[in-house]
Amino acid sequence: VNCPLEFELLVRYWTHDLPETEAEAIEEHLFTCAQCASATARVAAIGEGVREVVPPVALERDIARARALGVILVVNDLSPDEEAIVTLPRGADFLVHRLRGDFRGTRTLDLEVRTPDGAVLASFPDAPFDADAGAALVACSRHFMELFPPEAQIVLHQTDSSGAERSATFTIVHELE
Amino acid sequence: MDGPRNAGLPSRKESTTHAPTHTCCGCSMRQWSTPDLRRSPLRMLCSALAPRIRLYALRHLRDESAAADITQEALITIVERAREGRIENPDHVDRFALGVCRNLVARVRRGEVRTRRFESAARMLTEEVLPPAFTRLDAARLALCFGQLRARDQRVLLLTFQEDFGADDIATELSMSPGNVRVVRHRAMSALQRCVEGAPP
Numbered sequence: 140v141n142c143p144l145e146f147e148l149l150v151r152y153w154t155h156d157l158p159e160t161e162a163e164a165i166e167e168h169l170f171t172c173a174q175c176a177s178a179t180a181r182v183a184a185i186g187e188g189v190r191e192v193v194p195p196v197a198l199e200r201d202i203a204r205a206r207a208l209g210v211i212l213v214v215n216d217l218s219p220d221e222e223a224i225v226t227l228p229r230g231a232d233f234l235v236h237r238l239r240g241d242f243r244g245t246r247t248l249d250l251e252v253r254t255p256d257g258a259v260l261a262s263f264p265d266a267p268f269d270a271d272a273g274a275a276l277v278a279c280s281r282h283f284m285e286l287f288p289p290e291a292q293i294v295l296h297q298t299d300s301s302g303a304e305r306s307a308t309f310t311i312v313h314e315l316e
Numbered sequence: 317m318d319g320p321r322n323a324g325l326p327s328r329k330e331s332t333t334h335a336p337t338h339t340c341c342g343c344s345m346r347q348w349s350t351p352d353l354r355r356s357p358l359r360m361l362c363s364a365l366a367p368r369i370r371l372y373a374l375r376h377l378r379d380e381s382a383a384a385d386i387t388q389e390a391l392i393t394i395v396e397r398a399r400e401g402r403i404e405n406p407d408h409v410d411r412f413a414l415g416v417c418r419n420l421v422a423r424v425r426r427g428e429v430r431t432r433r434f435e436s437a438a439r440m441l442t443e444e445v446l447p448p449a450f451t452r453l454d455a456a457r458l459a460l461c462f463g464q465l466r467a468r469d470q471r472v473l474l475l476t477f478q479e480d481f482g483a484d485d486i487a488t489e490l491s492m493s494p495g496n497v498r499v500v501r502h503r504a505m506s507a508l509q510r511c512v513e514g515a516p517p
Contacts (some may be wrong), residue, residue, distance in 0.1 A: 147502040153375060156483055156498070169368060174511055176368050183371060184511050187380075188453040189477040194470055195463035206479065229374040248467075261460055267467040282456030 140169040144175045149182045193233060196250055196266035197276045202235055219307035226314045236277040240295060240307050242270040249296040250275065252287065260263060261288050289313045332387050358398060365413050376421045386424065390416045453512055461511035469504035476501060
């Protein structure tokens with residue numbers, strides 16, 4: 140085992156993507172090396188965090204999985220260029236904004252969360268979307284609603300395979316019950 | 317785990333004449349038999365081993381409460397064996413600890429139920445050094461950082477950690493090569509770690 144263990148090796152170790160003998164050698168090393176054990180713990184923390192994450196821009200399968208795990212979500216169907224007031228009920232974990240649009244032919248979707256005066260609060264380049272369902276899903280957690288101002292605009296920038304771009308804006312006022 | 321008693325290990329009477337140093341924590345083991353375990357080098361030993369034991373158990377069992385139980389159980393076993401002078405090579409107590417962990421995890425997988433009477437001083441000691449619950453990242457920050465990854469990179473990580481897909485399965489699902497999946501996966505993990513541990517997203 141070459142110490143310190145390379146990051147890629149730690150990821151492969153943590154994801155059980157190594158031959159058993161190699162994994163066992165790393166295991167033995169981790170019990171003797173504080174530095175590598177600490178580095179592995181950091182990789183583990185990320186991995187275990189991802190295990191529970193609901194992506195802020197999600198797909199239907201992510202939402203279904205979260206529901207199956209007991210996460211309480213409230214879904215709002217929203218159309219572009221209309222202002223919506225949405226309420227996160229007490230006891231719910233997420234508001235999911237199903238942003239409707241025509242995603243046929245869309246190659247990439249970049250998504251921004253802005254204040255009404257245009258300041259960018261968060262950006263999600265190359266975000267996932269469901270072209271067949273004609274929607275991008277934004278999962279807005281209670282934490283986000285504490286981080287961001289209640290009134291926000293979500294701007295979708297779509298680029299098709301020819302490079303043509305178009306945008307759609309959703310203005311959403313968030314309220315906590 | 318129940319290895320033979322080792323004549324080379326310091327007995328209680330001999331313990332002041334032989335003081336090997338642990339490779340894992342650097343402490344002397346000469347006070348293994350100190351009546352008050354909370355003041356002994358055993359505490360240092362357990363403090364050094366506990367996070368590694370928990371990490372090992374979490375990787376194998378994917379369950380934090382099971383990992384915490386294994387940590388407690390392993391530390392008690394190590395303390396008891398140490399006090400009894402039954403660790404074969406005290407210079408490599410870390411290897412002994414790994415052996416204990418492997419044994420315990422195998423027993424958990426076989427569904428064996430443990431019904432042990434813990435020696436109270438050992439339990440007190442091990443409870444003191446148990447690491448806090450596994451490092452919890454700020455969920456909102458992690459989500460925001462996660463959202464900044466490319467859609468394909470997000471999918472690779474979600475399939476890896478939420479679906480427990482291996483590289484070959486992910487490659488099939490996303491029409492990539494397994495080698496490419498591994499590259500994407502570790503780069504995405506690295507980017508996520510930098511974002512989570514670094515400046516706000």
